[in-house]
Amino acid sequence: MSEEKNITLVITRQDDPESEPYKETFSVPYRQNMNIISALMEIRRNPVNADGEATTPVFWEMGCLEEVCGACSMVINGEPQQSCTSLVDQLEQPIHLEPMTTFPVVRDLAVDRSRMFDSLKKVKAWIPIDGTYDLGPGPRVAETKRQWAYELSKCMTCGVCLEACPNVNSKSDFIGPAPLSQVRLFNSHPTGEMNSSERLQSIMDEEGIMGCGNAQNCVQVCPKGIPLTTSLAALYRDTAVESFKSFFGSDK
């Protein structure tokens, strides 16, 4: 190596869910093609802050390291994103790392995304196929539909869209774009479609589709490029039709 280069990280830390957050600065030796995770690993290997004082290692969550699990989301230089695919070379220094604010902090950069998994249960984001005998193969899916539905299935419940949404906050019960888009995914499936009414009914309340304010940040920030606002608009249409059906009465 010709010369030693360092990168500076300013990390918002918090010791436990109840304590006050504070900022700590770290200086980490630069390596080529570094991502945020490798910088955090460096701090974990040598937990000394920029003032040379020994400190506790910074805690964060990670899983797949290839942007498919959603566990390592955090706010990097003001933008919610995955730390595994955030490359140090593309970021302005010092690099600010903060936990996402929409979720309760567990410790340092790790947050508890349980609310998203609760929402997936609320909207019945699955296809019920259990029974007492073999139902045989399901109906075929049209190739065109499979293609767009596949895009929706890329959601990794990372929480970035909820973090960017102005209507997901402590003052409102809105569940956010991610679980709503899953309603469209499962309703588009030929077998899942058999329970489409149930799923639509589950989002026709204070927490559901009408909590959306059409700020459309979600579609801008989604790391998987999921057409979230198209899903939301499609659900606006489906729930409107569902309202007429359930109020005026028609075949179930």
Add this chain to the structure above:
Amino acid sequence: MAGSRGYVNRRLHSLLGVIPLGVFLFQHLTTNYFATRGPEAFNAAAHLIEALPYRYVLEIFIIFLPLLFHGIYGVYIAFQSNFNVNRQGYFRNWMFVFQRITGILTLIFIAWHVWETRVAVGFGWEELNYQLMEDILTQPFFFWFYIVGVLSVTFHFANGLWSFFVSWGITVTPRSQRIMTYVSLVVFLALAYIGVRTLIQFAYGI
């Protein structure tokens, strides 16, 4: 179904903003525009509206009840939002913020406007004619108050029309939503022109 009240209220809020309130806005601005043809034309148009049969029923069910619901529930919606344009400075996010700001401005403006015109006329403190509006709008403060009010109302309606088309599942694709953005911009410019032109007529007689 438990807990559907929030859903129904939001649907109603979205519907009332366009039908009847948007329709009424269009009618109201059009009637006022008669002022540009002179005081007699305005008085004739205003008296035609004033003399409509079962006027109180029309006013209560087409204007005041929808207005109260849309206004009060709208404040509740506006204060449930966290503004984050400093982080996400996208066009639609700015529109989201402006929609809420102009909503609050509109509520203040309309409350004052109704008090100063409809309530005052109703109690016989004032008479409904060209003179009433001329007296108000020749005061510089109220001229600018009305300018801000009219621009807020027309923006809120035009941008709300965009949201209405999404909320009722009419514009689903990004392309249709983008074209609707241009349409709503034209609606805003047209209504703002009609409104501001009328204000200038009352204030400066030109």
